[in-house]
Amino acid sequence: MPRPAAQQKKPSWTMDKAYEPRGMEGRWYETWERHGWFAPADQGEPYCILLPPPNVTGTLHMGHAFQQTLMDALTRYHRMHGRRVLWQGGTDHAGIATQKIVENQLAAAGKTRHDLGREAFVAKVWEWKEESGSTITRQMRRLGASVDWTRERFTMDPGLSAAVRRVFVQWYRDGLLYRGKRLVHWDPVLQTAVSDLEVNNEEKDGSLWLIRYPAAAGGKDLTVATTRPETMLGDVAVAVHPEDERYKDMIGKQLRLPLTDRLIPVIADEYVDKEFGTGCVKITPAHDFNDQKLGQRHGLPVIGIFTLDAKVNENAPVQYRGLDRFAARKKIVADLEAAGLLVETKKHKLMVPISQRSDAVIEPMLTDQWFLDLTRDTQPDGRPGGKRAITEPALAAVRGGAVKFTPENWSTTYVQWLENIQDWCVSRQLWWGHQIPAWFDEAGNIFVGEDEADALKHSTIKPVGKLRQDEDVLDTWFSSALWPFSTLGWPGDTPERAKEWERFNAFLPSSVLITGFDIIFFWVARMVMATQYFTGRVPFHEVYINAIVRDAEGQKMSKSKGNTIDPLDLIDGIGLEALVQKSTAALLIPQVREKVEKRVRKDYPQGIPAVGADALRFTFAALATYSRTINFDLKRCEGYKNFCNKLWNASRYVLMNTEGQDNGLSGELEFSLADRWIQSRLSQTLGIVEKEFASYRFDLAAQALYEFTWNEFCDWYLELSKPALQGEGVSAARQRGTRRTLVTVLEALLRALHPITPFITEEIWQKVGPLAGKSGASVMIQPYPRPSDFKRDETAEQELRWIQEFILGLRRIRAEMDIAPGKLIPVLLQDASKSDRERAERYQPLLTFIARLENIGLLTGEAPPSATALLGEMKILVPMAGLIDMGAERARLAKEIARVEGEIGKCQTKLGKPDFVDNAPPAVVEKERQRLKEFETAVQGLKEQLKRLASL
């Protein structure tokens, strides 16, 4: 068959034969960024997403990549819908993490931060930040994240720091920030307080020691049970339950505290559980949260026995001083035993508080700290608005639906935490961070203000001597809590910043926050609290809680397990040796190294193939169900790379057939059935995508696009277009119609896929867009396709279903009868209805081409021995004449009959129940009857065929 001239010549289309992501991705990203297309448009309804600012110390991990893929998909999707989109990016100064990195560098040189002094040390951290702080933002670019980098912020920027000071001062002046000597979670290694959220409780095997405390004067000795014998040096009482008959007579009497010369009272408190241990509890208010409360109730003294690095201090007998708390424990237990006071040592499982940052065991420690009041019902001076002024609005926002969680049940987690919240310890004994805007005079008076002058101005008292600024800095999350408004220029409602203020009004509240459940308390709740307090607005309308990324087996990814994957290694690929090297480089313990190496070699015998950013992104989208974990499987990722390749090759086909041709941009157009069908299917698909994007079901949106692309566009439409373009006797108008459909459907599909797979769609769109009559520099600034852009056509869908069944029936015969794919076969139609005959006539060229038929005939008279396919009541016969194996066909028919009879049985049972017929909606009953009828017709036809074959 002669090809059109344009195809015979060297084709002008220039796409490589196989999809190759390397190269195109960097090129396109650079182009997008250079053109400023990530910046919000000047008009349109605002849409804003806040990037959870990654730590400047960080590198991109799978969790980031997943989360950012979803954010970018939404950003691009809404940008293409003509909205004024801001994806606000930036990084977090990450107090402890960052300070530790620089301290470790110093340690390598044998120095500590104290050798440098505060100013020089902080300067050094800034230096490090300028050098290394952009690693993660570079990596985000590789992923395609369309963050507006021109407005990137850092939590220690001057503007954000000003916001931090303003907030601190305002809360202080509103009576919600206070300083006090309180028991806090103390990290003895980092030597700073941490908040309750930064403490993990881990179950450990420990002991329960029973220790006898002798009676001082009369009465009996009491035996206490403790998991921390060393704290006995700070004991101030022994508590028993007031109703405990065993000890009632001892209440109010004195005991001799072993190893010391102190006398302590026996007190009664209902806090004590009679059933646990011995029913006698030693009370150490300085080093236990419960004991502290109890001590306060009873007006007991507080005796701290540890230094800030958790060594025994001068309050203890001299022989224990200077011992580390664990060494002290050993010695004390030994000494008690020697004194005959250790009654028993039992094995005991207990929860040990561990610092998230250093893995050190937390020591409750009495220190001066700043707290944000989240619990008091009234302010100290009785001013109005003090009734949980910060937390109540945050609860109301979620309860009232102003802030909506997806999946919805996370709101329960949020609400329950806020209902039981404790005051937030916001001060940290670090150098890297926002230094607290408070000053002390030499008499210890506190002056709070945005600067020293402001602090003095607002104070009613005269400072004594020189002022000295509080050495401490604020918890990193303090500035993170302000992110929704500090990044938009707050505080700054001044004329010279009018433009910025306009943005503030446009983008606060932001549209949706995408984040992990692990920081609902750390960050989400605190943003709601702070933003409402200072702006009167919620920070965002919706919170989408994304899943945690696990490995293919559902295991948590961790470096020491060796099951982490670097998203960049997926994008670029990595060889086995390089991967082994990289996975083990940071591991210090030889056994762990060995284990990890083994695992890597087993999991990735070939290393990791390069799949490109688009395939990785598509994988994330496809995995993004409402489930709370997703298992990342490399296999799945490779599958989506194949999808990209499929799209690539389909595009090559389209270009091959349309480039340099008359694609019907003008002139007479006639759309074939297939043309109308694929447009209808696309319309339907776009409807699903729209719905699923709106509900954050990225998996379903991705699935709809995947299935349309592969199962409908490629598997059917492209095949159906072949006879239309290559077949003989097809009118020019009709060929134009098909070419027009090829380019318009593909062009729209590329736009539809762009938010998920930005690079490949851009690369192809550059070629396909113009053919579809689109001008514009990039697909990313084109309008997103709408369902109404393509016509739904129910008739075309029905017609095409008939064609598909016709072809599928014949394919099955071909496959099961083992007829070569190229072999032309004759077909006879039996019991064809009028509409069957008309369809067969109308689509004869199409069917002949696709199913490789010799001809289609209508059966007149007796049927020859044939293989049979059913299409409704019609039988499609392939006469056997040398082609068909009779035994195989009999077996095939028998199998099919058995299947249909099974269905008939089910239908009959159902319809045989009066309950069903009488109670089910008539439409359902009718549908069931219809099904039964169809099955009966089918089975009858099949049986006839079987009988005919049997008689031969």
Add this chain to the structure above:
RNA sequence: GGGUGUUUAGCUCAGCUGGUAGAGCACCGCCCUUACAAGGCGGGGGUCGUGGGUUCGAGCCCCUCAGCACCCACCA
């Protein structure tokens, strides 16, 4: 102790208001057919964790139990 999620094919998961159990991967055949072997065509495979209830009808709604996972709190 309080809370949440989860249990569907060999594996990983969909199944949205109850009405004929699906996908990808893996597996088994046939095929290098000029868009694509990173592919095409065909096929096998599930009593939906257990026990009950509601309903004409339950993978889906209610209750029981069990397994798995996570969060918060915590008795020294």
